[in-house]
Amino acid sequence: MAIDLCNKSPGALAEHHPGRWDAAVQDPKALEDLATEQKDALNFAYRTTLSNVDPRFVAGDPAAWASDFGYALDRVAIRLDNRSNDQLREQAFQHPDPAMREQALFEYADRDHEDAVALLAEAARTDQDRQVRWDALWAIEKLGGPTAIAALGEFLTDDDPEIAEWAKLFISELQTGDPAFDGRSGLYTPDRTFDETIFLLIHCDLYVRLDPSNTHWGKISLAPQGLARIYGQAHACPNVATREKQLVIAKTIDGLHQDGSPHCDNYLFRGFTDRTRRDRGNFFFESLVPRTFFKSGQADDPSQGVRQANIGFARYGTWHLEPRFQVREEAAIRYVRGRFQGWGYVDLSRIAGKSLEEVLVPGNGVLSTLHDPEVGPMTNAFILGTFKGKLNDWDGDGTIDLNSRDVYSTVDGEIDMDQDGVADRPGLTCCDHTALMP
Template identity: 45%
Template sequence: MNINIPFHRIASATDQIETMRGGAHGDPTVRFEDMIARAAVPFEDRLDAELIHAARTHSDPARREHALYQYLERNNVLALPEIRRALMEDEDTDLRVNLLWALEWLPSEECSTLCRALMDDRDHRLREWARVFAWEKGWTDHDFRIKRPFKHYAGRTFDQTIYLHIVCRMYVRLTESNDKWGMLLVSPQMLKRVFGQALACNNMSTRDDQVVVAKNLPGLNADGSPHHESFLFRGFTELTDPLQGNFYFETQTKRPIFLSGKANDASQGVVPDVTVPFAREGQWFLNEHLDVKGRKAIEYVRGLFRGWSYVNLARIEASRGDFFFPGNSILSTLHHPEVGQKTNGFITGRFKGKVVDWDGDDVIDLNYLPAYATVNGEVDSNLDGIADARGQHVSFVPR
């Protein structure tokens, strides 16, 4: 049986049903995101040769990575030679980590060979991630959770601030009749550029039922000031395994909705204090050797997310189709009388995060990265643990 599953989908119920024709059984119900993926037309229209050229020559690592993700999306295992080249030759750490992640989704034995080879790479962050991916795919018998030195900074707002690698698909409704949809695959570094770098922030005493996702988005404000956003998620974690937690969290955060479709651009008006929902679920894995405040620290987290967005297509068309600039497209909701009418995007994606050595001293850092948020998910621009303004989850510089 020949099964050719696109790299962004991992053995969904739809895939299983399709491969069981002739003897299918069970409930054929499918997920919305699986069905819309078949109907949506990719916005990426560059030729393969153009994607390869960008992947090899562009000076911007985010653009190189994005081109590789588009090429991989289109060509599946046939893209492996180009992916291998980038993994071995590119100098950007995030690009290499994110391509290594993509190997998990390709049905080829070469992925195992490549990943295991990179377990001894020159880059310590890539080594860390190669060991994670090899472990979770069963390409090695060695657990990545080993005993080693680690550092926890006392007195900081959060016990852990975990850098998240995120890939997403944005499905955009193109007609009021719902019969035309577009799809934008956003690679991790490009998502970071548009939406900001996200950190998963937790404290040992409360992590089972709440987590803050804090984001920092440089390049948005004309005056060079930083832009911060944060979201308090609440939910449940199943803890029957002492070294693994399975969680489901939701946020309903109030934020301004900019009708221009770009964060902090009030040129077309602002709707204040709109409650925006978002959901995330997944798993975290503890290292029994990382002990903080009487609990084991998270070494690795992985999961899924979904929510709504507002994409100003007219604005993008006016900018010659460029989507990838800071603040473009904003999280939104269907449950607001004005904003709901503009909400035209469905976002679904995956995230992975791991504690690593950030300052080059061969010691794992648990809460080294600054998270500009309070424990309640409010903006805290000076990291003193106190909100800049009570109830403010987004820093707003009018333009």
């Protein structure tokens, strides 16, 4: 949450007068394509937000802008990542684990330091892990402002076409609110379960209630690879015929099962989509799925007992169509972005006094619900964040792949390990831990 409120903290405001937005741009040529009206609007927005302790109030009624529970928690929660700034800067480049390097980058950016954009740009420039690079670009977009636009411009001609397209997309969003894409062609593979399998980047904040008084809260901010390691890498899986009313989010967690098989965790979402514009859809979807709740707080660990419960989650946002990519005589979804929220349970004994390497392990945290007599009282985490996903070229042949990713789900969210479209066991939407027990 804090990373999305960049340059707006009271501390940052006290350090310097905002001045003009264009004075903050190191390379003014990077913004030459802005029209005069756009420059005036950006200058007004920049000065307005930086001249108020709480920039959200400038929009009007605080009932609309100050009622965000996550925003309220972000202002009072203590950071459970207690690494120093120097440690974060070092680990962002020196840690051998890409997920840990990325986690350090996002934590540093979330602290809203003046050199955060420069640090992220250096990581995007030098890191050898492709996802660290494009996730670092996303963090730059989250920080926003003219300095971010200038930094992203460096990557428009990157040798990796995905890095270049992400940079183009983020710059366009910052300048116009809408994404932009390159001109590569797309490839649709027929006879697969889903028309599209969109790899999602997810940035998540967990606000953990530290005691029953409701006056002490902790915050864990998870970068995309760290979140995927704990909760699973997610793919949005729409079909053209039903995408306006339902889709599957298919997740896999690697390293959880001792036999090396992926842990599959699928969620069928349903909701409404606004299609008043032909080039996009604005959606609000909810999911309610049966799950085994592990009272240990560790997925697949029944040592402290289990409970069958219905777990709810909400996601909402916008998808953008690409008319050049046709699936069943309809334009394919090229890009999706939005927010999500739900509840979770974190066993504090599993993270207290532990290094981040010991915390960011597969399954170390479970989704939860308030609407169960046993699970509800254990629920102690409010989960919310943002997601983005676009179609990529995964095999390096220069063509965008629409539905080549392996996802283990039927159209109704049931487990389908051989991807033949038929449920392995009707009604089962998550791996059965009892089948893996000795």
